[in-house]
Amino acid sequence: MSFPTEAELKAILLKVVAMSKADECTATITGTTTGNIRFALNNVSTSGIVTDTELAVQVAYGKRVGTATINAFDDAALERVVRRAEDLAKLAPENPEFVPAVGKQTYRPSATFSAATAAITPEYRARMASASIAPCKAQKLVAAGFLSDTNRFVAFANSRGNYGYQTGTALDYTCTVRTADGRGSGWVARNLQDAASFSAADEIQTAMRKASASADARALEPGKYTVVLEPAAAAGLISFMMRFFDARQADEGRSFLSKKGGGNKIGEQVYDPRVSFSTDPWAPGAEVMPWDEDGLPREKMALVDGGKIANLNYSRFWAQKQGKRAVGQPGNLLMAGGTRSTADLVRSTQRGILVTRTWYIRMVDPQTVLLTGLTRDGTFFIENGQIKYPLKNFRFNESPVIMLNNIDELGKPVRVGDDEEEMVMMIPPMKLRDFTFTSLSDAV
Secondary structure, rough: OOOOOOOOOOOOOOOHHHHHOOOEEEEEEEEEEEEEEEEEEEEEEEEEEEEEEEEEEEEEEEEEEEEEEOOOOOOHHHHHHHHHHHHHHHHHOOOOOOOOOOOOOOOOOOOOOOHHHHOOOOOHHHHHHHHHHHHHOOOOEEEEEEEEEEEEEEEEOOOOOOOEEEEEEEEEEEEEEOOOOOOOOEEEEEOOOOOHHOOOOHHHHHHHHHHOOOOOOOOOEEEEEEEEEEEHHHHHHHHHHHHHEHHHHOOOOOOEEEEEOOOEEEOOOOOOOOEEEEEEEOOOOOOOOOOOOOOOOOOOOOEEEEEEOOOEEEOOOHHHOOOOOOOOOOOEEOOOOOOOOOHHHHHOOOOEEEEEEEEEEEEEEEEEEEEEEEEEEEEEEEEEEEEEEOEEEEEEEEEOOOOOOOHHHHHOEEEEEEEOOOOOEEEEEEEEEEEEEEEOOOOO
């Protein structure tokens, strides 16, 4: 199904805005075509394509806000959704933190669209599933995975003259491979914008090797160990930490970035000097939409520079209250690193543990970002730079703040998707000292 043209979308948006009798009106049309294929026990189980286009109308009378949505676009439908939003606004209580819609902005386009991803067909998805299943069958392994691809657009306009339009694509692939007896497990995941650089036949080899190698896992006494975290394993912890890079939480004393006596830790040394985080909607390989949900332009910006807190994220309300300039909320997270691979970090480790993946991560203490979770899908003992044998999985209790002060080495960042946070991340593999494992887990 083809999407409407930009000219057609803009005409609808301007018509909707003109219909509104409220103090302000913002109209947003989003469209997605998402294809998927799922396989388990070495067989395809489901496949499908879902297409949806939706109009959302938000209006305000003073500080009273109402929102309504519809997926019909004739004049009568447009009139209905506008009036519905207005009726809801009149019934709503005043929002004491209301901030008017943004005025006219200028957006620098980012390269979020890939023709190769937009052109994916059911035949392509079937080939990728086959490329995952066939080699597993040949080695008496069992594959289960999911491939999804998305082609989307977003267009919006408001009564203050702002307008934006852009298209985007994404591809996500995950696959878990188990030994036939269920004693070994391996995993691989890729998050991409451009399907041209994806090969399931190549990716599946990683999961297969780990599944075969992780059978007959041995128990190791819990404690503090040097670890090599693969990018996906590190990303699970870091994404939790980044939730606290909110200026309001810090200013109100609800964050590890809250300063004793009031205020926040901007400018203070919090991490090892090798730690730097930034956000950049135009970063090659990690491009995101050039605006946030409020329509504020995103900017290239340092969050942590040389271990010091450089910037925090200000909502429009909190920026206004604190006398700061509001900037679009980040859509990606880029962590600086080195040039070496995970395998290189393993080769430089005398004694430690390789962690493929962390999961079931939960917060223990927000003030220190102490997290608990489990390893899975390939945990291995390293000795003299070599993988010696598989280990039973562990439960860990660790703070990414402490973790990023115990760095031995950072490798080359790679793209990692974070579905829960809806954020693209570039995270390096990392070798860390004194990572805390608290107990064993029998799950593979």
